[in-house]
Amino acid sequence: MLRNIYQKLASLTFGIWLIAGVMLLLGAGSFSSGAAESGSINDLPLFVWLREAPLAASWWLWGSLALLALLALNTILCSIESLRSKWGKTGFLILIAPQVMHIGFLLIILAHLLSAGGSYKQIMQVEEGSVIGFPDGSLVGVTAIRGSVGQMGMLTDFSADLALTVEGRQLYKTARPNEPVFYQGVGLYVKDVAIMPRRAALIEVHREPGAGIALAGALLFTLGNVVLLAVRRGR
Template identity: 65%
Template sequence: MFAKIYAKLASLSLGIWLMAGVIVLLAIGSFSGGGAESGSINDMALFAWLKGAPLAWSWWLWLTIAFLAVLVVNTLLCSIESLRGKFGRTNFLSLIAPQVMHAGFLFIVLAHLFSAYGGLKGIMQVNDGQIIGFPDGTGVAVTNIRGEQGAMGMLTDYRAEIRDNSGNAIGGISPNHPFFYKEFGLYIKDVQLIPQRIALIEIHREPGAGFALAGALLFTVGNLALLATRRGR
């Protein structure tokens, strides 16, 4: 009995079906609306959103998580079986390349898990010189909010300086150039110069960002190594 369950979980065809299922479920979620529109799914950590979301909105996400959990087990078992079956029968690069790709995938899943649990996204309006506080008791001040007006009178460029509690400049912030403070990212979304200088700041925390980067690098390296081994045949 156990051997049959193990064989099914380690099956490559199961992995393919699971990936297809995840794609279908995400497509359904993308077009179903409801949850994303009424439940602010993009404005809070996924697990926090799931706790309060009606099942009618979130069923596809729960199924996706279940499919991904089984896919993680399938990936681990496939790697174990691949190493057991090919060890000593092929060169090192051919043996290790698929496993590096598998490791990259697992890191990416782990990254999403961390962000789904501890992620944060918020937006706030700050006056010039106002301090943004953080959970550890420290803070940064958004100062020197400024912008440049184009020929039509619209702001074409805007930015601000970031200062620490002592008033020392520690960085700047502008569109597509966020400022990172500890585990938080600060993004400037808009500014107002008249009658007073105000900036709209979006704050992100992505605990899984490092794992996502590591996973992407591992997956890319493994993919390139696998292509190199196949070209060399």
């Protein structure tokens, strides 16, 4: 019986059904009335939101997490079975490329778990001369706020100059749209600025502890996929 359960958990068919289930739950959650009432999900770490949200609004996420946990287990068991059954019977690249993809996928899941528990996001209005405090007591100063106004009277470009203290030295960096400044693993994003009646900016302070791991996972997954396709095409 245990052997039968193990084989089902490690099967590719089970993994495909799990992926389909996650997609269905996420799709259902996107259109459910509970999702429409849960705008705060974008402003809180996922696990914090799940603790506070009613089950009527969060059921689809709980179901997705359960299926993703099974999918991670299926990925690990699938890799073990693949290595055990193909070791010494096939080429190295054919053997290892799918495992690299599996590792990348697991790293992406781990990254999202870290961010779900330890991320935070806060938007604040600052002016020139304002300071942003960090938990360790360090400060980031806003030294200048700039904006370019076009012929129609609308902003065409804007930025905020920030003063940071790194290893006892003061550095000056500029945050622009889609070009954040990173300090102590925290991203400082300038979202908007106002020129009149006085210069002010909306700064988003955003921490994603799993960002680096997610990037590594995505690179490994892509690498494994490219190698596998290249080897199969070369046959």
